[in-house]
Amino acid sequence: MRIEMFAAGIIAVVLCIPAYAQGTAAKPLRGAAKKPPAAVSQARQEQAKIYGARGEDVPATYVTDRALLSYGSTLLPDFLHSLAELGPSDRWLDIGAGQGRAILEYYGERFDAMHPDGRERRGSKARSVALSIEDRRTAEWHRVAAGLEPGKISYLHGRRLREYTPAELGRFRLASDVYGGFSYTSDLSLFMARILDLLETGGSFYTLLINVRTADAARQGAKRDEVFQTEILAADGRPVGICAWLRQIACAEVACDTDPSSETPIERYRIRRTCDQVSVPALETVHFAAGTPPARLFRLVAPAVPAKP
Numbered sequence: 001m002r003i004e005m006f007a008a009g010i011i012a013v014v015l016c017i018p019a020y021a022q023g024t025a026a027k028p029l030r031g032a033a034k035k036p037p038a039a040v041s042q043a044r045q046e047q048a049k050i051y052g053a054r055g056e057d058v059p060a061t062y063v064t065d066r067a068l069l070s071y072g073s074t075l076l077p078d079f080l081h082s083l084a085e086l087g088p089s090d091r092w093l094d095i096g097a098g099q100g101r102a103i104l105e106y107y108g109e110r111f112d113a114m115h116p117d118g119r120e121r122r123g124s125k126a127r128s129v130a131l132s133i134e135d136r137r138t139a140e141w142h143r144v145a146a147g148l149e150p151g152k153i154s155y156l157h158g159r160r161l162r163e164y165t166p167a168e169l170g171r172f173r174l175a176s177d178v179y180g181g182f183s184y185t186s187d188l189s190l191f192m193a194r195i196l197d198l199l200e201t202g203g204s205f206y207t208l209l210i211n212v213r214t215a216d217a218a219r220q221g222a223k224r225d226e227v228f229q230t231e232i233l234a235a236d237g238r239p240v241g242i243c244a245w246l247r248q249i250a251c252a253e254v255a256c257d258t259d260p261s262s263e264t265p266i267e268r269y270r271i272r273r274t275c276d277q278v279s280v281p282a283l284e285t286v287h288f289a290a291g292t293p294p295a296r297l298f299r300l301v302a303p304a305v306p307a308k309p
């Protein structure tokens with residue numbers, strides 16, 4: 001009963017926080033008992049209402065129109081360089097693309113003006129796929145898409161990442177996720193395994209999480225009982241940093257840093273696929289409370305989730 005009341009409080013708080021503090025107020029329960037599936041599926045239904053919200057019903061904290069420059073300042077600093085390096089035969093996947101503004105701006109002249117090196121090699125640029133649970137395409141999306149060569153950009157909606165087969169989506173050189181599925185999924189290890197399925201060997205995935213136990217804080221001996229927006233516990237209840245968990249993935253090279261410009265601890269990640277036999281240490285969902293993004297507590301379990309060959 002106490003857990004349910006606490007969870008209801010989290011939902012209320014998460015839906016009311018200001019846009020600049022996206023997600024900072026939600027706290028997963030430390031050491032909470034594993035929720036019954038009914039409670040987690042109820043939370044997922046609450047989350048689905050956020051995806052379905054339109055007009056004034058969209059929470060102010062549910063931002064779906066970040067610019068490409070915002071991706072550049074939010075993700076690890078080499079993201080825009082990696083994007084600028086792509087050529088016409090490469091593919092870029094933006095998971096949790098919202099309106100897809102970042103993709104549209106990639107095809108604009110401003111991007112080339114800001115990244116003059118390699119302009120010729122870039123040519124007509126990579127093909128891009130925007131993935132979103134809900135369709136948030138704008139008139140601008142349709143206008144830009146109509147002006148590009150057929151198949152240059154596509155917008156897939158109606159399903160979560162995990163509901164696509166690798167064959168449906170194909171392989172990508174680059175993937176990004178700015179407050180998309182990596183921040184919103186209730187099954188983080190499955191999500192991670194699916195992304196790695198989609199990356200070419202040598203391809204990279206850039207993402208971030210807000211309000212986590214950063215590797216820097218862990219090194220400085222952060223308090224054990226602190227609570228975070230997304231947290232992983234070992235089977236014995238010890239906290240495991242997100243970066244430390246990512247570094248346990250087989251066939252992945254991981255870079256992590258803390259965003260120096262943010263007071264809220266934001267950790268940024270680049271995960272590069274290095275070989276075929278990817279295996280992600282499995283997590284079970286202990287707690288999930290709907291929000292923008294949701295509050296999540298995971299526990300490490302064995303065995304690892306293998307990526308599809």
Ligand SMILES: C[S@@+](CC[C@H](N)C(=O)[O-])C[C@H]1O[C@@H](n2cnc3c(N)ncnc32)[C@H](O)[C@@H]1O
Pocket residue numbers: 051062063064065066067095096097098099131132133134159160161162177178179180181182184185
């Ligand atoms: C807060 S919006 C972020 C939009 C965009 N990245 C931006 O910064 O403007 C969250 C997006 O993630 C998508 N999303 C959440 N979970 C997802 C999942 N498991 N698979 C695919 N998309 C997901 C939502 O549908 C939505 O498009």
